[in-house]
Amino acid sequence: MLALLPLLCVSCLLLGAQGQERATMWRGNDRSGRCQYTFSVSSPTEASCPTQAGGEEMETLRSRLSLLEALVTRLVGGEVGARGATGPGAVTPQQQHHQQGLQEAYRQAMGEKTQLQREKKQLDRQVQELQRRLEESQQEAERLRSRPCMGPQQDSSLRPVGGSVGLPHLVPSGQTGSLRDPTWSYGAPGYQELKAEVTEVPAPTPAGTADSTGCGELVAIEEPTTHRKADTIAGKYGVWMQDPEATGPYSGSMVWRIDTVGSDVRQLFGYEDMEQLVRGYPTKVLLLPEAVESTGATMYRGSLYYQRRRSRTLLRYDLSSESIAARRDLPHAGFHGQFPYSWGGYTDIDLAVDEQGLWAIYSTNKAKGAIVVAQLDPYSLEVLKTWETNIRKVTVANAFMICGRLYTVASYAAVDTFINYTFDTATNKGSAVSVPLKNKYRYNSMIDYNPAQKKLFAWDNYHIVSYDVRLARQQQRA
Template identity: 60%
Template sequence: MKLQVALCMACLLLMGSAQDRATFQRGNDQRGRCQYTFTVSSPREASCPVSGGGPEMETLKARLALLEAHVSRLVGEGPGAGPGTGPRDAHAQAEHERAQLQREKERLDGTVQDLQARLADMKQEVERLRAQPCLEAFPQSAALQDGGRRAASGSGGASPLVSRPVVQSERGRVRDSAWSLGSPGYQELKAEVTQLPASQLTQEESEKDTGCGELVSVSQPVSHRKADSIAGKYGVWMQDPEAPPGGPYGPQMVWRIDTIGTDVRQLFGYEDMNQFSRGFPTKVLLLPDPMESTGAVLYHGSFYYQRCLSRTLVRYDLATETVAARRELPHAGFHGQYPYSWGGYTDIDLAVDEQGLWVIYSSNKAKGNIVVSQLDPKSLEVRRSWETSVRKAAVANAFMICGRLYTLASYAAPNTTINYSYDTATGQGKVIAVPFQNRHGYNSMVDYNPSHRKLYAWDNFHMISYGVRLGKLDAK
């Protein structure tokens, strides 16, 4: 015991001079007796850690203190914790924000539904306004007048070609009816026209017309009428070059059909060119099948056209008001596969000349080149076909004269040319340069009438005609 006290006193005396190098610990041993322990740094062990653990221990203590403070703030305890910073408060705040976002979403959904309803009402109003005539209104009792042209012995059954009501003007004459366009699902390609090289004319301008021969010249355009609605930007107008004698419609009858719209069916008939210019139809017919393209023609009392969205050709007999024939044009492209350069779904273009009924088109086999086929006017069966070396998309339009194919270089250029000719009699083609005018800047239809020796065209709302002059045939 005395020894332990002596040791304690010695240690206390040494602590004043060595307390920076010694540590003192007190505790109970296994038997419960007090035990004192002294640890003194040796001068030889200067690298050993000093009391308190040195800088490293201080750094660890500081980091531990920061961690404890951070945990206290998270759990909402301690002096650094503010209101609403605990997990429960954070979850409650997130739920509140989620509820706000959900209410905002419901409000926006309601706004979208309201806008959709207003848009539907506006579309209905637009359709109603389009259905109204520009200057006049339909009388409730207006009926189509046949003008005494139907034969007394006409078919007794219901006709699939329905007469349409027309408008009675203040002067008592029938006027063109208004037409609801719907959504104009009409293709209009904006492609550049590739013009074929032109050559010099092969005939002298002083040569006289010798009947059937090569095209020498085309006269200045003569305007007969301008359409008064958007439906008339593109269309077809025609006269029958071989109207049957004694039929209900004579050779002076003029027919017109507008080709803009989703359901092109209305065929307007006019007594003569004078009534056509004034806009007074004597007959308005509803075709049994909707029509596509501006390639329709009249020939020998029948209306020939392409049925919409198909390669089917339709022959409609105007005398009996029945479909006389339907036939698919084998392998022909349709609905935008091989149109003319101006577009308009003009894949299939019917034509008439001195030699009968023709069709101008292309196919996959022809790789886009123009194919000309002569058709049987009654059955629409292909009699014979010729494949040319001219791409259909590279020309603006085409027509037949005396068994020869002619192509137009541009549909929009004011001064262009008829730039290519193909003779089906010899199977030979050549470039030409017959001047041609697009006076109104968008020519969508060109057809030849062999009876009147004229080209009929539809140029940007304007129904116009061109006189043609034919020269001598090349020596065989």
């Protein structure tokens, strides 16, 4: 027994020597921090440990297949949901339609917002432009109001055609009113123009004996003489006149003028004579109590006769008392654009003066637009007698009276026009005539006859002009 113990020890040493070639020991702390010894011994019979079929490659393939299955599941699940499949993540057709409606409403709202922003920018620009124009108008109005009453450059409405400007006459004490001609008002003036086409016919110069004195038939009209030109739109058209039978306090040399552009025409400007008119400094400015309609006013025996705006009412304004002395409606007369002259301007009623007194040139519905001539009582404005012609008022540019005869003008715009018709109230007969007349400035809005001077007064496109006329001898009148 004692003999076997040494043998056993030798055998263990031999086995330990052989095992050291294949066994290893590793020492380290485990996850809890305790010291742990690990022995590894190689198998004497197996080169490698048996594993599941495929090893690492199979694991890789299995992972890839799992990912592929997940993707296929997602794709199939989305398609089924789109086809209306039910499930936790499925979208119903109602929900899909609701979503589409919300998206469409959102797009429309965004489009409307963009449009509103563009419109807001445009309106802001318009407001800025209007503010700028308003400021300019206010500055211009302040500049006009701040100008002195007297001075060489004071007159803004009319300027001399030629020559120098002299010193104005002083206004008598006690007279009121502005010493300046009116300037343009920046309100809405209302041009009141109605265009009309007129066929022009060449007219030969009339032949025969003529006389510059007495009463007779019109046979010739001389070239126009220009006295003044308006600088502002207020003077585009108007009426100017001298009283052929003046009474106190004003003489027959006094010149009166009304600018008729505007919606509330009330100012009557007076000049001592033609020289003062050329200088442009009125010595009298009267504010009429009622507004004037168009260019049909006239002056006679110390009174201004005119049509009240937007009515058929005739007014007699007494210059001495500076008040309305008489008023009367012109029976059945058209007004405010019913029967105007061809150039428009609400010229339905045109008052005129000649050697035989005061006249009204107008039309009625009964006359169907033909010119009606009425002789008026200059004191009461009562109609004394009427005559109906056979020429329509809207086909002629203007008309005036000479020695009881009506004369009409063919065109207000043609430079070379003519007197195309006359009607004699003594014989109650009308006839075509051809007396040349020149519209030098191509927009003749007023023509009146002054029997004291044997002249035609006219307002031609901002210009105050006059024409000398020649009348036939009395005995030549039929």
